[in-house]
Amino acid sequence: MTNIPLVPEATKPLPKITDQSGLLTWVASVDHKLLGILYILTSGFFMLVGGIEALLMRIQLGSANNTFLSPAVYNQLFTMHGTTMVFLVVMPLLIGFGVYLVPLMIGATDMAFPRLNAMSYWLFLLGGLLLYYSFVSGGAPDVGWFSYAPLSEKPYATGLGVDYWALGLLVTGIGSLAGGINFVVTIMTMRAPGMKLTQMPMFVWTTFINGFLLILALPPLNAALVMLLADRQLTAHFFRPQGGGDSVLWQHYFWAFGHPEVYIMVLPAFGMLSEVIPVFSRKPLFGYSFVAGSTVAILLLSLLVYGHHMLTTDLGPVWNFFFGAASILIAVPTGIKIFNWCATMIGGKIRFTTSMKFATAFLLLFTIGGITGVSFAVVPIDWQSNNSYYVVAHMHYVLFGGTYFAVMAGTYYWFPKMTGRMLSEKLGVWHFWLTFIGFNMTFFIQHVLGVAGMPRRVYTYPKFAGWELMNLISTIGAFILAFSVLVLIINVIISLVRGKEAGDNPWDAWTLEWATTSPPPVYNFDQVPPIRGRRPLWDLKHPEDPDWKRREPDRQRSTEE
Amino acid sequence: MSEARMQPAQVSTQPEQAGLSARDREAMDSKSPEVPRLLMDRTKLMMLCFLGSEVVFFGLLIIAYIYYQVKGIQGPNAKEILNVPRTFVFSLFLFASSGTIFIAERFLARKNHRMFITWMWITVLFGAIFIAGQVWEYTELLSDNITMTRNLFGTTFFTVTGFHGLHVTAGLIVLSIFTVLGMLGDFRRGHSSALTAASWYWHFVDVVWVVIFSLIYLIPFFSQS
Amino acid sequence: MESGSVFDPNSPLAKPISDVFTIVLLLGLGVFLLIAGLVTFAIIRYRRRPGDDTEPIQSAGNFRLEVAWTAGPLLLGIGLMVLTFTTMGASDPAKPTGQEVDLEVIGHQWWWEYRYLKDNVVTANELHIPVGQRLYVRFKSSDVIHGWWVPQLGRQMQINPDHVNYTWLQSDKAGLFYGACTQYCGGPHAWMLLQVIAQPQDQYDQWLQQQKQAGQSVATEAPGDPAKGQQVFLNNTCVNCHAIAGTTANAQVGPNLTHFGARKTFGAGVSTNTPENLTKWIKNPQAVKPGVLMPGYQFNDEDMRNLVAYLESLK
Numbered sequence A: 001m002t003n004i005p006l007v008p009e010a011t012k013p014l015p016k017i018t019d020q021s022g023l024l025t026w027v028a029s030v031d032h033k034l035l036g037i038l039y040i041l042t043s044g045f046f047m048l049v050g051g052i053e054a055l056l057m058r059i060q061l062g063s064a065n066n067t068f069l070s071p072a073v074y075n076q077l078f079t080m081h082g083t084t085m086v087f088l089v090v091m092p093l094l095i096g097f098g099v100y101l102v103p104l105m106i107g108a109t110d111m112a113f114p115r116l117n118a119m120s121y122w123l124f125l126l127g128g129l130l131l132y133y134s135f136v137s138g139g140a141p142d143v144g145w146f147s148y149a150p151l152s153e154k155p156y157a158t159g160l161g162v163d164y165w166a167l168g169l170l171v172t173g174i175g176s177l178a179g180g181i182n183f184v185v186t187i188m189t190m191r192a193p194g195m196k197l198t199q200m201p202m203f204v205w206t207t208f209i210n211g212f213l214l215i216l217a218l219p220p221l222n223a224a225l226v227m228l229l230a231d232r233q234l235t236a237h238f239f240r241p242q243g244g245g246d247s248v249l250w251q252h253y254f255w256a257f258g259h260p261e262v263y264i265m266v267l268p269a270f271g272m273l274s275e276v277i278p279v280f281s282r283k284p285l286f287g288y289s290f291v292a293g294s295t296v297a298i299l300l301l302s303l304l305v306y307g308h309h310m311l312t313t314d315l316g317p318v319w320n321f322f323f324g325a326a327s328i329l330i331a332v333p334t335g336i337k338i339f340n341w342c343a344t345m346i347g348g349k350i351r352f353t354t355s356m357k358f359a360t361a362f363l364l365l366f367t368i369g370g371i372t373g374v375s376f377a378v379v380p381i382d383w384q385s386n387n388s389y390y391v392v393a394h395m396h397y398v399l400f401g402g403t404y405f406a407v408m409a410g411t412y413y414w415f416p417k418m419t420g421r422m423l424s425e426k427l428g429v430w431h432f433w434l435t436f437i438g439f440n441m442t443f444f445i446q447h448v449l450g451v452a453g454m455p456r457r458v459y460t461y462p463k464f465a466g467w468e469l470m471n472l473i474s475t476i477g478a479f480i481l482a483f484s485v486l487v488l489i490i491n492v493i494i495s496l497v498r499g500k501e502a503g504d505n506p507w508d509a510w511t512l513e514w515a516t517t518s519p520p521p522v523y524n525f526d527q528v529p530p531i532r533g534r535r536p537l538w539d540l541k542h543p544e545d546p547d548w549k550r551r552e553p554d555r556q557r558s559t560e561e
Numbered sequence B: 001m002s003e004a005r006m007q008p009a010q011v012s013t014q015p016e017q018a019g020l021s022a023r024d025r026e027a028m029d030s031k032s033p034e035v036p037r038l039l040m041d042r043t044k045l046m047m048l049c050f051l052g053s054e055v056v057f058f059g060l061l062i063i064a065y066i067y068y069q070v071k072g073i074q075g076p077n078a079k080e081i082l083n084v085p086r087t088f089v090f091s092l093f094l095f096a097s098s099g100t101i102f103i104a105e106r107f108l109a110r111k112n113h114r115m116f117i118t119w120m121w122i123t124v125l126f127g128a129i130f131i132a133g134q135v136w137e138y139t140e141l142l143s144d145n146i147t148m149t150r151n152l153f154g155t156t157f158f159t160v161t162g163f164h165g166l167h168v169t170a171g172l173i174v175l176s177i178f179t180v181l182g183m184l185g186d187f188r189r190g191h192s193s194a195l196t197a198a199s200w201y202w203h204f205v206d207v208v209w210v211v212i213f214s215l216i217y218l219i220p221f222f223s224q225s
Numbered sequence C: 001m002e003s004g005s006v007f008d009p010n011s012p013l014a015k016p017i018s019d020v021f022t023i024v025l026l027l028g029l030g031v032f033l034l035i036a037g038l039v040t041f042a043i044i045r046y047r048r049r050p051g052d053d054t055e056p057i058q059s060a061g062n063f064r065l066e067v068a069w070t071a072g073p074l075l076l077g078i079g080l081m082v083l084t085f086t087t088m089g090a091s092d093p094a095k096p097t098g099q100e101v102d103l104e105v106i107g108h109q110w111w112w113e114y115r116y117l118k119d120n121v122v123t124a125n126e127l128h129i130p131v132g133q134r135l136y137v138r139f140k141s142s143d144v145i146h147g148w149w150v151p152q153l154g155r156q157m158q159i160n161p162d163h164v165n166y167t168w169l170q171s172d173k174a175g176l177f178y179g180a181c182t183q184y185c186g187g188p189h190a191w192m193l194l195q196v197i198a199q200p201q202d203q204y205d206q207w208l209q210q211q212k213q214a215g216q217s218v219a220t221e222a223p224g225d226p227a228k229g230q231q232v233f234l235n236n237t238c239v240n241c242h243a244i245a246g247t248t249a250n251a252q253v254g255p256n257l258t259h260f261g262a263r264k265t266f267g268a269g270v271s272t273n274t275p276e277n278l279t280k281w282i283k284n285p286q287a288v289k290p291g292v293l294m295p296g297y298q299f300n301d302e303d304m305r306n307l308v309a310y311l312e313s314l315k
């Protein structure tokens, strides 16, 4: 093996993987940078697993009446795909970026509780392994990622799959909860001297809010899981109609977690975008306080709208309307963000690096996903699209077109910081376009499938339904996507070995993480530059025109003078 | 180049070890508006966040209990089977332990190490008595065939009180460790945010029991038929 | 024949949803075009020109703009709320207490049971309704949660084992409308399809009349002796699960077979109802619909022929 400079030590490159003590460094470390990278690599691995599950499903759906997979296998696959992507890919990926970047961005040496941080990571890994152990133990869970009772109860799900599912999620859940607490405490107490809350990079803001969301949203999941486990293992009756229990209670508890969860999966991505777009547009983030404030608004609103996943449960017209209206309101703070990002680009001198390409695509794709989201919130529309492929299209537009594209933007942006080497822009062009085309090909057509009546979670469909061609297109798209992921992997490997040296600040960016070496030393900073505004490195470079000399930056005249 | 002043970064290898790092103290003392003032130290803040999530967790378990009570329970219910006076007596010990840990903290603040240790042990003892009461109650219920499986009262009752009991037990373990550490010479400085955090946790567990006890024991006990 | 689309409504209950869906998608298109326009404008106009290494004007915000793009979406949102409110009423009108139930739909793992409560008729999977009449429907489940959806006729309804839900069902035109179970209910949830056959009143009445009688043997092209087939049916465990009016078979575990021969499909859409398909089904239902809760039977050829002839003759 060649020396891969992955370990964020000042000068020394990463000890070889084969080197015993090197391995031990990774396992025993409490350094936030190591843990961040571990988070990212592990969730990347699970992304491959979840992606392969998706590919198998797409093969099965490629033609009508297909027998490539039996329903038993297919049902396990979509359950594991959804669970993996949500709990083992997106959440830990975003937490991982947070763990790596937040201390650097606020000029701290580490998280507030490094050991707790390590525990969170290992709980995440343990939970993931528990979940996947179910495959070996006689069958993975096959009840969907939201495990509606009573299908998830013993009489209907007899194997141990659901038990592993619940245990695995409990374990990762506790890890994420600890992670959330760690973020909140770190950001409140570890900022470099001089950095006010209103001067934190936007990624720190969104991670901060995300911390609160984790603290508030995971307990409902934990409570629901504990109750489900009691039902399954101790024959309790919480969600079992046979014993007087109420299956709809599960829906309430799960979605009281499940909806905030979707914002847990997107807020840090918003933060990444708010770092990437300004730097490549060469302008500060437009409307900083509005972007931050709208994040807080999303936090509050997200706790009130979970019922929009239950609009066909028939909670009654009053509740239906309440949840619908609250969901529509969420479009407002989200819209504020989108408009501010557009305004950041306008008037700039935009450098369309791969990172910026992904960020720009995000704006378009996430808007599409958001609009279909708002369409559900118009309650009767949900009555005509609930549990159809229209929902599948929505969630991939926000999760893939949104979060994944933002994470890719972030990956091209911070990879140089994490490894000391640049990702290849040439391969990046291929990666971007393959992802963009593959993604839209896979998922746009699913909107049409949904309104044409195709329900989700079907292992096959009859020929007469007329869904075959559209499904085939979607399947081909998925393979293009898979190919794009391969390009990314190749890019990462090649760049690690012989990528261009990055230097401290290859993008000429302005936040503190760029004020140290790439990769940063164990203790992060030799010196923290003075912080008098939101862009310390800009101020350092432009002493004639520092941010803090311009009063009230949010009230500046617009660029169209 | 700019001649902007560079500040040395804080290099603390084990930031979580002491309750307050040097930088924390600096920040707390600072009068300068440039340096953010800390509301409190990390350990306490962490405990606050944790308790926030615990409120939601217990809240939801309790809501499940209320929900099924309102919906109507088939079979034995709180009023017929719970021994309220006895549990009340045991509850008094838990309530009292909130007071005793407060006293312990006051002695700690006054650097009366001996009394601090004594009152910590009293706290642990009271907590243990409460748990013993719960064990007694559980054995009796189980021998009357009141179980998780029996009906929804059993299901919700054991879940709510069981998780509370687990929390008390966890608290007991932590408090015992702290007390032993104290006997070995820790906590001489007269202030420990870890201990404060633990006492907050203990008060929280106590408050949860006030809610549970009122809801599950008192209300049925005093309600007509 | 294609499964119907949400945008091809055939019911005064589905029409308002189709309309509001169209409006919302058009508004959404407007929003998307606005954003896409801004982005395209930025891409074209504010792309860094080669060789230009200067920094642009560092503008960081504009209060009026912020107000504008807070107020705009807010107004749009309030408009959407009004639409929501009105369409909810139109597509799922209020349900008066004491309204008499016309039809009960019971979801089973993985088939549909229909009970015409006023006429004492029970059938499965293929639902007949009279054109133009608004039926009041009650939904129940015998096991897990299912979901009712016929896109051309109106809203979905979740079917819970422990909550009874109600809604209306109406079709404007005669025709065949496909639907499906939308709530994942385990195993072959994919094969929990359904058909609604809307018929003009006279044809419907005729159908109902026939359903009220016990299954009569009507000659079919299926080879075999229906009378002997009936004995095969009654002498086997079929009777533990199925009911056929006029015989001793009255179990309710599986679909009611009283008028099985009159159905065009069976197995909730998995097969067309032909003697060959039925033979395959009885031999090995698992091969036709993996996961199904019916065992297979190894009858000799003659018994099988007779049994199939019997079932197909039940019109």
Ligand code: HEA
Pocket: A146, A262, A263, A265, A266, A308, A309, A327, A328, A330, A331, A332, A334, A335, A336, A338, A366, A367, A368, A369, A370, A371, A372, A373, A374, A376, A377, A382, A385, A386, A387, A391, A394, A395, A398, A399, A402, A403, C031, C035, C073, C074, C076, C077
């Ligand atoms: C990253 C994750 C993510 C995000 C951000 C969102 C965002 C939103 N989601 Fe989505 N959602 C999911 C992930 C996500 N969702 C998932 C995974 C499911 C499926 C779960 C399952 O069943 O398995 C789901 C399902 C789902 C449903 C249930 C559908 C059903 O099962 O029947 C609903 C219903 O209301 C909904 C609504 C919304 C709304 C209103 C938003 C809003 O936040 C969107 C706001 C954004 C915009 C609107 C775009 C930008 C705004 C402007 C440009 C301003 C102007 C615009 C207008 C005024 C319209 N979502």
Ligand code: HEA
Pocket: A047, A048, A050, A051, A052, A054, A055, A057, A058, A078, A079, A081, A082, A083, A085, A086, A089, A090, A144, A145, A146, A392, A395, A396, A399, A400, A404, A442, A456, A457, A458, A459, A478, A481, A482, A483, A485, A486
């Ligand atoms: C962030 C979340 C996320 C992501 C990224 C994805 C990614 C993908 N998903 Fe999705 N999906 C969900 C979250 C996500 N999904 C959720 C929550 C559900 C609901 C589950 C439920 O109903 O319970 C769902 C459900 C879902 C369905 C509906 C299943 C059903 O209802 O029956 C489908 C069907 O097409 C699908 C497809 C895909 C595809 C093709 C991708 C692709 O984008 C994947 C692309 C990635 C790869 C293809 C990996 C690359 C692999 C290689 C390069 C292989 C080579 C490598 C080695 C051999 C080492 N997903």
Ligand code: CUA
Pocket: C107, C108, C109, C110, C145, C146, C147, C181, C182, C183, C184, C185, C186, C189, C190, C192
């Ligand atoms: Cu019944 Cu799906």
Ligand SMILES: [Cu+2]
Pocket: A258, A259, A262, A305, A306, A308, A309
């Ligand atoms: Cu939601």
